[in-house]
Amino acid sequence: MPVLRLALHFIRRDLRNRYLGSFSGGLWALLQPLAQLAVYSFVFVYVFKAKVPGSDAPGYVPFLALALWPWNAFAEGLSRATTAIQDNAALIQKVAMPREVLIFAAVAASFLVQGIGFLAIIVALFAFGVPIDPFGIPLVALAYVQLFALALGIAFVFAAVQVFVRDLSAALPQLLMIWMFASPVFYARESLPEAYRSWMALNPFTHYPEFIRGALLHTPAPSLAGDAIALASSLAVLAIGWVVFRRLDPHFENFL
Amino acid sequence: MSSVLVEARGLGKSYPLVFRARDRLRALWRLLVGHRDADSIAVLRDVSLRVERGQSLGLIGENGAGKSTLLKLLTGVLTPSAGSVKVDGRVGALLELGAGFHPDYSGRDNIALSAALYGLSAEETRAKLPEIVAFADIGRYIDEPVKHYSSGMTVRLGFAIVAALKPDLLITDEVLAVGDEAFQKKCVRWMEEYLSGGGTLILVSHSMYHVQKLCRQAIWLRAGQVAASGDVFAVTQAYLAYQESKSAPSTPASAQNLEFHMLDLAINGSTTDVPVQVETGDAVHVRARVRSREGRPPVMLVGIARMDGTPIYGVSTEMDGVFPVRENTDVFALDIEFDRLPLLPGAYVIKVHPLDSEGVRLFDTIERGLTVRGASREFGMVRLAHNWGKSDEGAMDRKVTGQ
CATH class of the missing domain: 2.70.50.60 (abc- transporter (atp binding component) like domain)
Incomplete structure (x- = not known):
């Protein structure tokens, strides 16, 4: 219980920190991905005139929007959590505390902020007449929690490794950009040449846009087996991340 | 009732020698596959100690003897490389100036953080807040970021938090000396109450006067090892004798x-x-x-x-x-x-x-x-010779009945 309380404290602190001193406060959380959505939609629809299979009926904007917010939560959570230990070095070198709380708080705060934006955009799309299936929303919520577990597992490894090898945080933005383009965020898996489609299954993030679009827009969704594999792999990543973190945790102080 | 509050056995701490980025990578790999890092420098070796509830222990030694490292091991900030520590209670530590405070946050926010780290719920923290603010007594600065505090204010806030949390074990050093006289008196009064109320204290100090005043047991650390431990007077005398013998040859020369x-x-x-x-x-x-x-x-x-x-x-x-x-x-x-x-x-x-x-x-x-x-209740520094004039016996009684 005290650990949970501590986690809540750090989540609150993280949220307050983000918007401290900015005029619009929490509004930025919504504005930033909206701007992203507008730019990407303009570029892909009007400049490239992208033909996106599976997105013909509802249009490109909802297709992209349903993947963009989960990706932002995932990427932001990872990049914030990676430096969480290093950023709080002054604290953990002076005060005894469970360090995993810092990682948890960084990822959870990102998922919270982007999750609210995500919900808002789903409601907005529905209001604008996009044929969104409201009964898919609980399923999407479950997938979102599963994505959180995956992100947390990876974040544990990244944060621990970052303490030892500082290059990780420098390489992370590039890594995340490549990762985004290697995931079906801007496009559907079906747009890829036949030979590369099966490779996408190796990317743990692939499942989530496909599942969410399937649940809300009824585009081709992963099979039940695919869902099971995704669930198992996210839990496995979380377990591995936890083990790695626990193993390296007693040695952080020697390398900070 | 004498139960063991702190017990450390064969405690050791060593830091790995890492100079280049490549060493860090290798250290990471070794730790992941489960090897202990081989190249390391020991700062603390084979320290054992026992503190019972209600006891007070002084920790003395030169700079770099490993006092702070030992304290950090006891509070759980550091993980021992060898041996084990068991602390059976809640620890309040007041060590370096402003340790655990975030410079950008206000005093109130830092109180909340300290309380959360100590395991208090939001309601408990709210309940204690007025007490802490009153004890710290730093006025409107309580809502200013801690980076604007003077060192005295930082100590006031830190001590106010520890005092309100009422830990089973208090670990502290001479940071208190930064506070002004009024606040030091407040601290000493609180500490005496805390000790007489069954509190346990571990004090690090270079002032033998303080150690002798507040502690009954002492440990002298020299180069990461226990040089002497036991009764506070025996240990401090041994330490002072060592200090004197060390400085003796250099004094005449200068x-x-x-x-x-x-x-x-x-x-x-x-x-x-x-x-x-x-x-x-x-x-x-x-x-x-x-x-x-x-x-x-x-x-x-x-x-x-x-x-x-x-x-x-x-x-x-x-x-x-x-x-x-x-x-x-x-x-x-x-x-x-x-x-x-x-x-x-x-x-x-x-x-x-x-x-x-x-x-x-x-x-x-x-x-x-x-x-x-002495047990005198007179004021000032010196007893001046004096003679009272005529004194009316039983004046007190008359005054009471006269009302």
């Missing part, structure tokens, strides 16, 4: 160039650095020896001052028309007795200085603490 140089000072026959204890009205006998480079007789000045330097009384041989006794060609001795010292209970310093033969230039200083004890 001080011999002085024309007059103090050799030693004995108060009531004691020559150690430990403050001498007397009671109000006791006799105090001061004996000091001075070396005169050219063999000229010095004028010697003896003074008593309060701990903060306020002079109380000073007198020189020249004023009273006496002369130090020549012991051999270049050593002179001074011998003075204050019979029935009228000082009231408190901490004082006795100082002796040599002046040149003309009594103009002051050359050297030697001083020793003097603790006056």
Whole structure:
């Protein structure tokens, strides 16, 4: 219980920190991905005139929007959590505390902020007449929690490794950009040449846009087996991340 | 009821030697596959200690002896490389200045963080907040970022938090000395209450006076190992003797160039650095020896001052028309007795200085603490001789009945 309380404290602190001193406060959380959505939609629809299979009926904007917010939560959570230990070095070198709380708080705060934006955009799309299936929303919520577990597992490894090898945080933005383009965020898996489609299954993030679009827009969704594999792999990543973190945790102080 | 609150067995801490980025990568790999890192430097070796509930332990030693490392191991900030620590209770630590505070957050926010780290719920924190704010007594600064605080304010806030949390074990060092006199008194009063209420204390200090005052047990750490442990007086005496033997050869070399140089000072026959204890009205006998480079007789000045330097009384041989006794060609001795010292209970310093033969230039200083004890309720520093005039017996009773 005290650990949970501590986690809540750090989540609150993280949220307050983000918007401290900015005029619009929490509004930025919504504005930033909206701007992203507008730019990407303009570029892909009007400049490239992208033909996106599976997105013909509802249009490109909802297709992209349903993947963009989960990706932002995932990427932001990872990049914030990676430096969480290093950023709080002054604290953990002076005060005894469970360090995993810092990682948890960084990822959870990102998922919270982007999750609210995500919900808002789903409601907005529905209001604008996009044929969104409201009964898919609980399923999407479950997938979102599963994505959180995956992100947390990876974040544990990244944060621990970052303490030892500082290059990780420098390489992370590039890594995340490549990762985004290697995931079906801007496009559907079906747009890829036949030979590369099966490779996408190796990317743990692939499942989530496909599942969410399937649940809300009824585009081709992963099979039940695919869902099971995704669930198992996210839990496995979380377990591995936890083990790695626990193993390296007693040695952080020697390398900070 | 005497249960063990802190127990450490064979405690050791070593830091890996990492200089280049490549070493860090290799260390990461070794730790992941489960090897212990081989190249390391030990800062603490085989330390065992036991503190029972209600006990107080002093930790002494030179800089770099491993005192802070040991404290960090006890609080759980560091993980031991060898041995084990068991602490059976909640620990409140007040170590470095502003440790655990975030400089960008306000005092209130930092209180909330400390409370959360200590495991308090939001409601408990809210309940304690007024108490902490009142104890810290830093006015509107409580809503300012901690980076704008003076060091005194930082300590006030830190101590106020620890005091409100009422830990089972309090670990602290001399950071308290940063606070002003009023606040120090408040802290000391709180600590005495805490100790008499069954609290447990581990104190790190370079002041033998504080250690002896607050602790019954002591551990002396030397180069990461326990050099002595046990009764506080035995351990502090051993430590001081070691310090003296270490500094002895270097003192004459630097001080011999002085024309007059103090050799030693004995108060009531004691020559150690430990403050001498007397009671109000006791006799105090001061004996000091001075070396005169050219063999000229010095004028010697003896003074008593309060701990903060306020002079109380000073007198020189020249004023009273006496002369130090020549012991051999270049050593002179001074011998003075204050019979029935009228000082009231408190901490004082006795100082002796040599002046040149003309009594103009002051050359050297030697001083020793003097603790006056007693149960007097009089105010001030000195008992002045006095006679009351006529006194009406039974005045108290009449006053009460007169109401």
